[in-house]
Structure formats: C-alpha cells, structure tokens
Amino acid sequence: MATITGAVTSSHVPAIGGAIAKGLQQDPYFNPFFAGFPPVHAWLAKAKPDVAVVFYNDHGLNFFLDKLPTFAIGAAPEYRNADEGWGIPTMRPFRGDPELSWHLIDRLVADEFDMTMCQEMLVDHALTLPMALLWPGGGECPVRIVPIAMNHVQHPLPSLSRSYRLGQAVGRALDAWDEDVRVVVLGTGGLSHQLDGQRAGFINKAFDLMCMEAIVDDPERLTRYSMPDLVREAGAQGTELMTWLAARGALTGRVSKVHSNYHIPISNTAAASMVLENEVSVEANA
Ligand code: DHB
Numbered sequence: 001m002a003t004i005t006g007a008v009t010s011s012h013v014p015a016i017g018g019a020i021a022k023g024l025q026q027d028p029y030f031n032p033f034f035a036g037f038p039p040v041h042a043w044l045a046k047a048k049p050d051v052a053v054v055f056y057n058d059h060g061l062n063f064f065l066d067k068l069p070t071f072a073i074g075a076a077p078e079y080r081n082a083d084e085g086w087g088i089p090t091m092r093p094f095r096g097d098p099e100l101s102w103h104l105i106d107r108l109v110a111d112e113f114d115m116t117m118c119q120e121m122l123v124d125h126a127l128t129l130p131m132a133l134l135w136p137g138g139g140e141c142p143v144r145i146v147p148i149a150m151n152h153v154q155h156p157l158p159s160l161s162r163s164y165r166l167g168q169a170v171g172r173a174l175d176a177w178d179e180d181v182r183v184v185v186l187g188t189g190g191l192s193h194q195l196d197g198q199r200a201g202f203i204n205k206a207f208d209l210m211c212m213e214a215i216v217d218d219p220e221r222l223t224r225y226s227m228p229d230l231v232r233e234a235g236a237q238g239t240e241l242m243t244w245l246a247a248r249g250a251l252t253g254r255v256s257k258v259h260s261n262y263h264i265p266i267s268n269t270a271a272a273s274m275v276l277e278n279e280v281s282v283e284a285n286a
C-alpha cells in the first residue's frame with residue numbers, strides 16, 4: 001500500500017522562477033515568500049516521499065484552446081519543460097512513474113473520472129516552480145512525479161466540488177496501490193489573483209485566509225463555492241484553488257496543519273504555501 005505522507009500546496013508565479021535563477025531568495029521583495037519554505041524542507045526530510053502526485057494547471061504549454069481536457073494525467077517515463085516566454089530557464093526533465101500512473105488511470109476511470117491519458121506531456125511553470133521550491137538546488141529531483149493537469153483556462157472549468165472528489169478518488173487509488181512507496185501530494189497555484197481585465201491586480205486577503213483555514217478542517221465548505229462566486233471572491237485566476245482542493249481531497253487520514261505562509265504580493269498574486277500532514281490510518285474517503 002502506498003503511504004500518503006501529506007500534501008504541500010504552493011503558488012507558482014513565474015517571477016519566482018526568475019528570482020531562483022538570479023539567486024534573489026534573500027531580496028526584500030521575494031524573501032517573505034521564500035522564507036515559507038525551510039519548514040517545508042524540514043517536513044519533507046522527515047516525510048521522505050518517493051513520489052509526488054502533482055495537481056496543477058497547464059497555462060497553454062501542453063494543452064491549448066484547440067484541445068483542452070478537463071482532467072489529464074501523465075503516464076510518461078519523463079516529463080520535460082519548455083520555454084513559455086516568461087524568461088525563466090527551462091528545467092532538467094523530471095522522472096515519471098508510469099506504473100503508478102497506469103494504476104491511477106485504471107482506478108480513476110473505474111471510479112468514473114474519465115482522464116485524458118498522456119504518454120507525452122510537457123510540464124509548465126505551475127509544476128516546475130513548486131518542484132524547484134520544494135527541492136531547491138537544481139540537481140536531480142529526488143522524487144518521481146505523476147502530473148495531473150486541471151483545466152483552468154477555458155470555461156466551463158471543473159467545479160471545486162468535482163476537483164475535491166477527483167482528489168478523493170486519487171487518494172483511494174493510492175491506498176489501493178500495492179507497492180510500498182511514500183507519496184506526497186502537491187497542489188499548485190493561487191491564491192487570489194487576476195492577471196487581466198478591469199480587475200487586474202485584484203487580491204482578497206480575507207477570502208484567502210478563510211480558504212487556508214477551511215482547507216484544513218472543513219474543505220467541504222470550499223466545495224460549495226460555484227465558479228462565478230470563486231471568480232468574484234478570488235479573481236479570474238484564483239480558480240487555481242481547485243488544485244489545492246484536489247490535493248486536500250487525496251489525504252485519506254486525519255489531517256493536521258504543519259505549516260503555512262501567506263504573503264502579498266509576488267507579481268500580481270497573493271502567494272502562499274502550506275503543509276498538511278496525513279495520518280497513516282485510513283478513514284472513510286468516499
Ligand atoms: C502570475 C500568476 C500565475 O498563477 C501565473 O500562472 C502566471 C503569472 C503572476 O502573478 O504574475
């Protein structure tokens with residue numbers, strides 16, 4: 001059985017990649033965000049994951065408006081990054097775990113989540129930057145990855161409720177995996193932000209702090225926000241909260257908050273990170 005050690009959630013703003021490339025972690029503008037990561041590193045050193053299942057949203061690097069799956073999962077031996085035009089260096093490839101990917105695909109489809117299966121998949125800043133924040137230094141990443149991309153580009157988007165239930169289905173599938181591996185689940189994006197239109201620059205601290213509280217003890221509360229309500233409260237790109245809810249859904253034990261950090265702004269975004277620990281014992285995750 002796979003052990004789900006916990007979930008880490010993090011923002012993925014491209015400016016973070018620029019700051020990493022230029023070594024600006026101590027810069028006064030970026031430091032309040034980067035200062036949130038040493039506790040994450042300490043937790044990872046204890047959790048010792050072998051695999052990261054990463055809920056993220058592709059921004060047009062691998063999927064574009066011509067063909068845009070609601071939910072897609074990688075089943076590749078490795079995943080490459082490519083230039084998205086943000087001016088951040090591309091990263092070395094990440095190792096995949098095709099066996100686990102196919103197990104998840106089998107279980108998810110049996111559980112009525114009709115995933116788009118990708119035996120090739122480019123991964124964008126929403127995956128690569130959180131990985132670089134969690135495992136800094138630029139060397140070979142110590143974990144294999146299973147990427148799960150969620151549509152937040154073309155409406156209609158998957159609801160928060162559906163996203164949470166996708167996470168729960170992933171949690172059940174991991175519980176049913178007979179390899180003895182340790183898994184961390186990542187949710188990347190958010191928190192509140194809007195990059196364009198009349199409300200460009202919109203941030204809602206009160207709503208973000210409510211989300212960071214509710215995601216620990218009452219994630220169902222968040223699933224009751226419709227997409228129009230979420231866009232109103234969190235901005236057009238605040239819809240990335242769906243990835244945090246999917247990661248939270250995958251936690252099958254009792255959940256405790258190990259760490260959280262919140263800072264306004266990095267670029268146009270309220271930037272945050274959290275670590276939620278998962279007790280090993282399996283509870284009802286239906
Ligand atoms: C920004 C935030 C994002 O989530 C993203 O994908 C791109 C840019 C920003 O705030 O600049």
Ligand code: FE
Binds near residue numbers: 012059126189190237
């Ligand atoms: Fe984004």
